[in-house]
Amino acid sequence: MKQEFKVIADLLPNNTRVLDVGCGDGSLMNFLVKEKNIETRGLELDQNNVQECIYKGLTVIQGNAETELYQFPDQSFDYVVLSQTLQAFYKPDKVLNELLRIGKSVIVSIPNFGYWKVRTSLLLFGKMPITKTLPNTWFNTPNLHMCTIKDLYNYCEHQNINIKKVIGVNESNTSYIKRSNLEIKNLFSKLGIFLIG
Amino acid sequence: MPSLAGLFFWMNRKIENINKITVTKPLKLDCGKTIKDFPLAYETYGKLNEKKDNAILVFHALTGDQFVAGTNPVTKKDGWWVTAVGPNKAIDTNKYFVICANVIGGCMGSLGPSDINKETNQPYGLDFPVITIKDIVRAQESLLDHLGIKKLLCATGGSMGGMQLLQFCATFPEKTFSAIPIACSSSHSAQNIALNELARQAIMADPVWDNGKYFLKNTQPKNGLAVARMVGHISYLSEQGMQEKFGRKLQEKADYEFSFNADFQVESYLRHQGSSFVERFDANSILYITRAMDYFDLTKQYKGGLVEAFKNQSTKFLVISFSSDWLYTTKENKDIVIALNASGADVSYSEIVTDKGHDSFLLNEPEFLKTLKGFIDSMYEKFKNETGI
Numbered sequence: 347m348k349q350e351f352k353v354i355a356d357l358l359p360n361n362t363r364v365l366d367v368g369c370g371d372g373s374l375m376n377f378l379v380k381e382k383n384i385e386t387r388g389l390e391l392d393q394n395n396v397q398e399c400i401y402k403g404l405t406v407i408q409g410n411a412e413t414e415l416y417q418f419p420d421q422s423f424d425y426v427v428l429s430q431t432l433q434a435f436y437k438p439d440k441v442l443n444e445l446l447r448i449g450k451s452v453i454v455s456i457p458n459f460g461y462w463k464v465r466t467s468l469l470l471f472g473k474m475p476i477t478k479t480l481p482n483t484w485f486n487t488p489n490l491h492m493c494t495i496k497d498l499y500n501y502c503e504h505q506n507i508n509i510k511k512v513i514g515v516n517e518s519n520t521s522y523i524k525r526s527n528l529e530i531k532n533l534f535s536k537l538g539i540f541l542i543g
Numbered sequence: 544m545p546s547l548a549g550l551f552f553w554m555n556r557k558i559e560n561i562n563k564i565t566v567t568k569p570l571k572l573d574c575g576k577t578i579k580d581f582p583l584a585y586e587t588y589g590k591l592n593e594k595k596d597n598a599i600l601v602f603h604a605l606t607g608d609q610f611v612a613g614t615n616p617v618t619k620k621d622g623w624w625v626t627a628v629g630p631n632k633a634i635d636t637n638k639y640f641v642i643c644a645n646v647i648g649g650c651m652g653s654l655g656p657s658d659i660n661k662e663t664n665q666p667y668g669l670d671f672p673v674i675t676i677k678d679i680v681r682a683q684e685s686l687l688d689h690l691g692i693k694k695l696l697c698a699t700g701g702s703m704g705g706m707q708l709l710q711f712c713a714t715f716p717e718k719t720f721s722a723i724p725i726a727c728s729s730s731h732s733a734q735n736i737a738l739n740e741l742a743r744q745a746i747m748a749d750p751v752w753d754n755g756k757y758f759l760k761n762t763q764p765k766n767g768l769a770v771a772r773m774v775g776h777i778s779y780l781s782e783q784g785m786q787e788k789f790g791r792k793l794q795e796k797a798d799y800e801f802s803f804n805a806d807f808q809v810e811s812y813l814r815h816q817g818s819s820f821v822e823r824f825d826a827n828s829i830l831y832i833t834r835a836m837d838y839f840d841l842t843k844q845y846k847g848g849l850v851e852a853f854k855n856q857s858t859k860f861l862v863i864s865f866s867s868d869w870l871y872t873t874k875e876n877k878d879i880v881i882a883l884n885a886s887g888a889d890v891s892y893s894e895i896v897t898d899k900g901h902d903s904f905l906l907n908e909p910e911f912l913k914t915l916k917g918f919i920d921s922m923y924e925k926f927k928n929e930t931g932i
Contacts, residue, residue, distance in 0.1 A: 396893050397914055400861065403921030407880060407892040417881040 347377055353513055353520055353539055354427060354453055358384060362424040365389065365448060367411045368431040372399035379404070387423070389414070412436060415444040423449045430455050430479075430537075432498075434488045439501075446507065451543040458514075460494030460532040479536050495538035496528055502542055511541040561609075561616070561652045562586060566685045573838075576672040584652025585644040585686055588612050588628065589636035596930055597923065598692045599634060600719070601643040602680075602700030602707035605832055606775070606824055608651035609643045612636065617651065618823050626907045633916040638923075639696065644686050646679045646707075648831040653682075656827035657758065668827060669755035676703075676839040680710045687718065694720060696926050697919055701725035701904035702871065703832070706839050709879065712860075713841060713852040720929070721859040721922040723915065725904045726868050728875040729849050729882070730840035735870060738778050739833035742771035746826045755827050768826045769817030776816045781867035781900035785809065849882035856888040859925075861918045863911065865903040866896045891918070 347355075351374045358364060360382045366375050369388030372395070378384040388406035390396050399406035409417075411428075412435050426449030428441075433456060435441045445452045457479040458464070467475035474484040482488070493501075495514065502509050512523040514535030523531040523538070561584050569579040586609040591598060601611050603623065612628040614621060628634045628641055645653040648671070656671035663670070687695070698719040700708045705727025712722050728735070749767025751757050757764055780788075789809035793799075796806065805811040845852040860883055864876035873894050883890040895911045897903050903911060 393893070393896065393910060396891075397910070397917060400891060400893070400914055401917035401921060403925055405859070405889050405891050407884075407890065408894050409877075409892070417877075417884050419885050422884075422887070 347373060349515060349518055349520075350429065350455055350537055350539065351377065353515060354429070354455070355382065357453055357511065357513075357539075357541055358382060358425055358427075360384065363387075363422075365418065365423040365426045367415070367426060367428045367445065369395070369399065369404075369406060370429075371395050372402050372404040372406065374427070374429070375399070375404050375406075376402050411441060415441065415448065418448045420447055421450055425449055425451050425453060427453045428455070430457055432456055433491050433493060436490065438491050442507075446543050449543060451510065451541060453539065453541050454498070455537055455539045456493060456495070456498055457489075458495045458532065458535050458538050459492040460496055461536050462533050465533075477536070494532055495523065495535055496532045498538065498540060499523070499525075499528055502540070507542050509540065509542055513539040513541075515539060563652055564686060564689050566682060568685060570678065570682055572672055572678045573675040574673050578647075578654065578672070581647070581654035581682075582652060582658075583644055583647070583654070583682060583686060585609050585642060586611065587643075587690075588641040589639050591640040591690065591692070594930070595692055596694075596696060596926055597638065598640045598642060598690070598695050599919070600683075600687070600695050600698040600711075601628070601634075601641060602698070602704035602711070603643055603646065604700070604702040604704045605829075605836065606772075606820070607704070608649065609645045610651075611641060611643045624905065626905060627912060627915060633912040634699075634919060635916075639919070642686070642690065642692075644683045646832065647682045648674045648679065648828060648835060650825035650828040655825065656755070656831055657825045666758040668758060671827070671831060674831060674835050676706050676710050676835050677714065677844070679835060680707050680714060683711075684715065694718060696923055697721045697723065699723035699725065699915075700727075702727055702901065703836055705871075706731075706836065709841060709852075710839070712856065712858055713845070716856055716858065719858055720926045721861070721918070723861045723863065723918060724876075724879060725863045726865055726871045726876065726901055727879075728839075728871050729852070729879050730842050731837050732875065736837045738774060738870075739837055741774050742833055743830050745770035745774065746829060749826075752826060755830070757826070763821055764826050765818075765821040768821045768824070768829065769814070771826075771829055772817045772820040772824075773813040776813055778870045779900055779902040781869065781898050783867060783898045784900050787898065849878070850885045853883050853886040853888050856883070856886065858888070859922060860888060860890040861914075862890060862892045863904075863914065864892075864894050865899070865901065865908075865911075866894055867898045868901040868903065870901040 363385045366388045369390050375386040396408045426445045432438045464475040514521050514523050514531040515537040563582045563584045569577050571577045607623045610622045611624045612622040630637050645651040647654045649655050656667045660667045705724035708724050746767040749764035752764035792808040794808045794811040841852045842849050862880050864873040880892045
């Protein structure tokens, strides 16, 4: 399982109820069910991924998170997970509100546009960055609203969303991010994982 | 139009040698009348294992019957769901024990309007009580007792079969471990009621129908029944699917005949579907079963709404819809998912992308069949673990 999922799994207590939004082929859910006795539900757009989840015996609803989160009742999950998709929505702020409505807590991960390689690509070469976490070119990227760890941190504070934990991930290294080290972590983290709500 | 031989066949079908139980427990119908000691015809495929944990109950659609797989012994044609059920199929009868009962109101051995009314010694005709989906489902409960099955591994059905399944889960919440409602609805829409009304009016406008008393003359309102079937067939296809299959192609001719014969292939197809149908189905049964569908409204039944209907469900659901189905739309199927979610039930959902319309559930749709198989197989593993076997 990829490093990001390990970090997310560590944030989730055993025996809880988790909604994985954009659950892909269900690898995170499968781990949570088997290793942590977590009751999971997934929401996934892609037909093949939905099938994969069903084969694994996982509960998954085929649908679009941008438009179909309304079907989940208020506070019906202990945690809602959204992995590296926030930036791909037309209205990420509305989606974030929906996640906070459905989950008592929310875990959101974002590819960090503040990572130094991303910054240098634009600054030195004048080109849109292509990295491991941002593999697409400008014309075919699904990402509509790129942001940095700092942006999301500021946004949460501004919206009075309670920030419980922020973790920066760079390959196998992880570290906690606070207001005090935000500038430096924003430069060296490829990924930011936020536990909010 | 049907041949005389075909009509002869309908009247003299050998339906004595099919499996039947007599339901002795009185069943109080929604209309207020009570039926008892009535026949319920069924068929099974595969073997029930010792632990009785491999049983799958299939509910059939409007014009279906209990002959799901293999060859239908009455019509000598393939069972209606051979694409999905049989040895090594998605619902593998080498592994699972598949059960299907003929609905009451039908005409393949279960109590229906063509049966003899013991009070008059004549077929019921319109003296048959108006039945509901709930009546149909409750009539089938005795069959599970008869077969000694406490809890099904899975129950499934498409179209009206899916509606029976939803009713089954609401009425008997502990009877099945998992459920797959396919291309159905929790309440019949205005459009579907309208189409059913069209079918009924076609039958009733046929003078042979004679207020449902055609059996006295040993005949069938075959013209009306054929038109009713044509209406159905149009609604089972999609606009795109129909265009691709038939387009404006002519039926074995180079140009228009300047007549009202079946010039177009699509006309010929509908006429064939209509005429072959009258050889295997009873017109009054269509009236009764379509009425049961129209009356189906789980929301009304459970005054708190659909969420209330699915309260306390431990059944694991997989709802499946087809993108080009305009009879039981994705939206209607999603409403079921939303209600199940709101009631806290365990529900998966998949929309199969296809241009084959409502009929898709009966066809060889690989993505659909793969999803069906994946779900049932994974549920079997879970069910075995849960029952500690």
